[in-house]
Amino acid sequence: MHDWIVVGAGFAGAVMAERIASQRGETVLVVDKRDHIAGNAHDRRNADGVLFHQYGPHIFHTNSSMISDYLSQFTEWRPYEHRVLASVDGQLVPIPINRTTINKLYGLDLDEAGVEAFLAARAEPVETIRTSEDVVVGKVGRELYEKFFRGYTQKQWGLDPSELDRSVTARVPTRTNDDDRYFTDSFQQMPRDGYTAMFERMLANPLITVQLGVDALAMPAADRPRRMVFTGPIDAYYGHVYGALPYRSLQFHHVTLDEAWTQQVGTINFPQDQDYTRVTEVKHLTGQNHPCTTLTYEYPSAEGDPYYPIPRPENEALFKRYEALARAEENTWFVGRLATYRYYNMDQVVGQALATFQRLDAAVPRTGRQAA
Template sequence: MRVERGRIRSGGRRERSRARRLAMFDFLIVGAGLSGCTLAERLANELQARVLVVEKRSHVGGNAYDAYDDNGVLVHKYGAHLFHTNDWEVYGYLSQFTEWRFYMHRVLTWVDGQLLPFPISLETLNQLYGLSLTTEEMEAFLARRRESREINNSEDMIISQVGRELYEKFFANYTLKQWGMPASELEPEVCARVPVRFNRDLHYFADRYQGMPKQGYTRMIERMLAHPNIKVLLNTDFEEIRHLIPYKSLIYTGPIDEYFHHKHGPLPYRSLRFEFETLDQEFFQPVCVVNYPNHFDYTRILEMKHATGQQCRATTIVREYPQAQGEPFYPVPARRNSELYRKYAAEAEGLTDVYFVGRLGQYRYLNMDQAVRAALDLFQRIRAQGR
């Protein structure tokens, strides 16, 4: 992998013509996150394609980027990234580039003056209400509180599972902070991602494969890009070079509406502001993530040392503040946004040799394993097409 940190500048017509004759890439990939880097690696290693990855940030890794702060603590610069999957192919693929540290993620949530296990489980209800329910009694407990309703949105989804009181305590305000709109305006799958457990399992995920790259995500992704056919341009906006660098096919992992210059109107995204604080103590909180649904402007506090297993004197915590403006992190899963996205998807279908992939390119909330899966599937498509 050859990395260039400067920007390509537009020269004269003769210089640009000479560049087109001398340089040719089979694929230009916009974005050096997991989707883009998976495709770069596959195309270079399997098809011997010449690949240029263009990244507007100063680093590879996308939102999974991690680095050591000034106090030597390995932090996730764009929020916690916890790898989990049931997809053996995805796990096996990434295992070529990293060893794994076994880690089972836990989340606590601050409700009614208590730190309670989340998602809602038998243990959560027993602590919250001072009970000693069994699994069968928990089912009966929730059955008395559930509301039978047609599932049109995330509010319907949760209230039909646990009732209004638990919805108000754990979900309503958190969802409003996170998405900037009530759960009643979000698609059902937003809150359907969070299970209800009728046992004492305190782990957040139930996937078969869980862990953290032993040397971090950035190191893993750098290994993915370590091929002589892969070139990387950092600090470079695609719009600045899209007509300067010749290539045969384009893979775009940025916001799909941005590619089309927002011709149908901008797609809404949610962003995050991160507030880092380093403390002269080993740990700040008992688990990696603590949610604050009903207090403060932030949604949660992260302490990555629990996940990375790093041993050092200091710890760094991160408070997450959702916001409407800023770097796009999450497509907003509301029905009207899906309808707008379909207009852009139709535009994309009419293009030749242009592929859209990833959370922003597909306007879908994808976990890391899903982003890698989408990239691997796209690679198989490209290979079948004989590109």
């Protein structure tokens, strides 16, 4: 019997398993219902040999040197700064909105001060910012909100921005300069050999055993190690005793073309038309040299794997009921997006896992087998 079982082989599970094995010298059984490791960051080569992201684009960025240093133990990196264009009014313009966006969309030639004044003149005062609509309208006004945000958000979440927490659109900045990078973090790089290769190295410790295609919750309790790290949906762990936590899902359509490149940038957003929200040409991200290219179309869905917790007050209240159960657990630790019902970036999940391990390591006596 292993000392630990880690449920899920994505970022949260892989980091926890790696730390338990390397720092505590304890044996870990990692199980995942899917037939592969790396969770939603899983990448692989298709039949044409193009490396693609099976579950949509994953772009690594962080301001934490601790997190980048930790992952650097398992991968080398290639620099990559993500850029996104939005198809608006028949033009492709940068998103987040910047000076180029405003000048191109309106046929202007404003400097930074002019753009700032342009946006300020259109911004509508919002006394209390509660919703995603409030955030955008308060920054750039209703016209730009309608062009860039409302349709995209409705497709992505199946809800109007006025029904969603402010955190959804607060993630997207507005700029008055020409910076067209989607992220501004100090560390913006991609794993040189891909995410799956990085995860393989994270899980290569001989104290770690990986079993795929396994539903841990269907395992007899007697067959599971007493100590568990759970990274799946917290409501599933408790048999949905209070009801199911709502999630938004995605469906992906991958198309390979017999040409080297087709898009100017990594991703193009479609806020006004089309059923899909965005199209990503993954070779921009991976840097792969290949005569073919693969495009990934993303279709938001109410059904399918849980991807995005839906940020509404009633959902947070339901999660808090499950969280109260989790806090009473003595031998189970809940880590990651699904287990804590949070829309975390990859680096945030890594940070949460590293911090959780520190608390776990301080609280749980070691077996003494090969403690570091």
